[in-house]
Amino acid sequence: MDIFTTMQEERGRLSQSENRIADIVLNDFEFAVNASIVELAGKADVSPPTVTRFCRRLGCESFSDFKVQLARTAYVGMRYFKPEPKSIAPADVAQDIITKAQNALFLLHRGLDIPAIEQASNRLAGAEMIYAFGSGGNSSMIASELQNRLFRLGLRVTASSDHSMQLMMAAAAKPTDVLIGSSLSGRNAELVRAFMLAREAKVPTIALTQSHSPVALAADITVPIDLPEGNNIYRPTSTRIAYLAVVDILASLVAYRIQPQATVTLRRIKQQLVTHRDGDDRQLLGD
Amino acid sequence: MDIFTTMQEERGRLSQSENRIADIVLNDFEFAVNASIVELAGKADVSPPTVTRFCRRLGCESFSDFKVQLARTAYVGMRYFKPEPKSIAPADVAQDIITKAQNALFLLHRGLDIPAIEQASNRLAGAEMIYAFGSGGNSSMIASELQNRLFRLGLRVTASSDHSMQLMMAAAAKPTDVLIGSSLSGRNAELVRAFMLAREAKVPTIALTQSHSPVALAADITVPIDLPEGNNIYRPTSTRIAYLAVVDILASLVAYRIQPQATVTLRRIKQQLVTHRDGDDRQLLGD
DNA sequence: GAATCCTGCAAATTATTTTCTTGATACGTT
DNA sequence: AACGTATCAAGAAAATAATTTGCAGGATTC
Structure with missing residues (x-):
């Protein structure tokens, strides 16, 4: 666990002096990592020993250990508390976006439901046919990414971002197949309907979405992805990056599970690309 | 600049004692962040003052400042030196992927060519029509992402992953248009050809690709994205995440540049989604 | 052979932690 | 209700540990 979360x-459990220290650290992080124990104590209006005790209570060895822990999570974790970018200068915008993206990954990792992911990858690895669903600019990208990643492993996959097709496919699917759907908001009603249909037909379903959302509730297995969205309307979706990472994880686990088969297929695809020299992801298959 | 790079x-410029210190820090980072100056000096077989001088030379205020700097970059920067995941246990795979992704973002940020990005976004903002090209599972995704992001701003965009179409479009484009292409490897020959065609017709071109690659050389403006690929064949493309971040940055800058127009269009799209209630990215337009 | 730079020693300084003590609060007893 | 005791927080001072500075010897280079 990281020190910020802790x-x-x-x-709530801290004494008032300790709370004051916590406040200062939380608010003026830059100061905190650079300050000596005396300076920090001074600013919080407490004595140095109190600071030491504060660090210990948080599970640190010592004050300097505390600072290291702090600096450690800072790079990613801290920025979360900072609001919007200082300016719209390109460098600031870039930094803001990258920081937010890193943050999304950080938070994703924190909240990752490993057992769910493992379960999901097992299902995928054993499926006779996989249907990947998602609509809207973002989730449809996730769906095609699933297709892209899984077909390379020699699995049978199709992706669809078309609601009607999704319903028909869900109706046509068999219990030995798997239906996996993505919804960033978790409120894609059509996807819920497709999941319901699948459930009736005993087709296993996997959702990549916000936990406790309608989509999550409609699926057999939910891989929850819960992230706060930034509020700049021009700046969507570090969330999408988190989703992609999840797809990456799923695909990797599936790959490990069906290793021999996957190697052969990959080699064949790679061969194809190298021969034709016009693909653009030779490197991405490894080299 | 971060302390690791420094x-x-x-x-090369360090004395032998200082080099020994650097070695230890580089190799056993965990030890280094936790050690006191005496311990570190002891392990490097030098005196504590030498360690202090070492820190100063690296531009740090003091030894503790050095440790903070170290811990700071560690979370992302350090992992770069670590090899493959320890095991294929789901938790390790997840951590590995997320770390690599964060790393990609970190390295991207480090190497970002801000002026190029600014130039590119200006061109995009002023284009009468934008053609976004990319082939292969990855770059075609980037192309559609460009389309997805830019059309929301009220710009005219079309994306294509079809080589023949790309050539035809490049031939049809006017000097007031812009052609933007992505190639992860930088060796997409067809894209190079499209760029050449555009050049003849004086159509401005922008490349998102590896610097010094054929694609980069063929474009008017190159936004270089240089990242080392991991070598696990099952594990592609934290690179893709970096590309997405670049698209995000570009789109944001374009948005700021054409603000009033963009707000209106976004509002309209949002209206559309809310009314229909079946889209999946209401949130992503902000709220 | 001179100058420069590296390096460690010892001293000085500074920072951190421990110990001890005071004061406050809560709880149980009369 | 009042008193006493236990418990805990928090600071002061002392002790300890860590870090830095100044200085001098030694190596290296030109």
């Missing part, structure tokens, strides 16, 4: 969780 | 760059 600090926020412990917040 | 350390590696300074490596």
Whole structure:
């Protein structure tokens, strides 16, 4: 666990002096990582020993250990508390976007439901046919990414972003198939309907979505992805990056599970690309 | 600049004692962030003052400042030096993928050519029509992402992953249009050809690709994206995430540039989605 | 052979932690 | 209700540990 989370969780259980320290660290992180124990104590209006005790309570060895822990999570974790970019200068915009993306990955990792992912990858690895569903600019990309990643492993996959097709496919699917759907908001009603249909037909379903959302509830297995969205309307979706990472993880696990088969297929695809020299992802298959 | 890069760059200019310190820090990072100056000095077989001088030379205020800097970059930067995941246990695979993705973002940020990005976004903002090209599972995704992001801003865009279409479009484009192409490897010959065609017709071209690659050389403006690929054949493309981030940055800058127009279009699209309730990216337009 | 630079020693300084003590609060007892 | 005791927080001072500075010897280079 990282120190920031710990600090926020412990917040209630701390004494008032300790809370003041926590406040300062949380608010003025830059100051905190650079300050000595005396400076920090001074600013919080407490004595140095209190700071030491504060660090210990948070599970650190010592004050300097605390600072290291702090600096450690800072790069990613901290920025989460910072609001919008300082300016719209290109460098700031770039930094903001990259930071947000890193943050999304950070938070994703924190909240990842490993057992669910494992279960999902097992299902996928054993499926006779996989249907990947998603609509809207973002989820449809996830769906095709699933297709893209899984077909390379020698699996039978089709992706669809078309609601009507999704319903028909869900109706046509067999219990030995798997239906996997993505919805960033978790409120894609059509996808829910497709999942319902699948459920009636005993087709296993996997959802990549926000937990407790309608889509999540409609699926057999949910791989929850819960991230706060930034609020700049021009700046969507570091969330999408988190989804892609999840697809990456799923595909990797499936690959490990069906290793021999996958190697052969990959080699064949690669051969194809090298021979033709016009593909654009030779490198991406490894070299 | 981060301390790791600095350390590696300074490596040659350091004295032997200092080099020994650098070695230890580079190799056993975990030890280094936790050690006191005496411990570190002991392990490197030098005196504590030498360690202090070492830190100063690297541009740090003091030893503790050095440790903070170290811990700071560690989360992302350090992992870069670590090899493949420890095991194929789901949790390790997940961590590996996420770390690699964060790393890609980190390296992207480090190597970002801001002026090029700014230039590119200006061109895009002023284009009468935008053609977004990319082939192969990955770059075609980038192309459609460009389309997806830019059309929301009220720009005229079309994306194509079809070589023949690309050539025809390049031939049909006017000097007031812009052609933007993505190639992860930089060796997509067809894209190079399309760029050549565009050049003849004085159509401005933008490339998202590896610097110094054929594609980069064929374009007017190159936004270089240089990242080392991991070598696990099942594990492609934290690179793709970096490309997406670049698209995000470009789109944001374009948005800022044409603000009033963009707001209106976004509102309209959003209206559309809310009314129909079946889209999946209401949130992604902001709220 | 001179100058420069590296390096460690010892001293000085600074930072951190431990110990001890005080004061406050809560709880149980009369 | 009042008193006493236990418990805990928090600071002061002392002790300890860590870090830095100044200085001098030694190596290296020109």
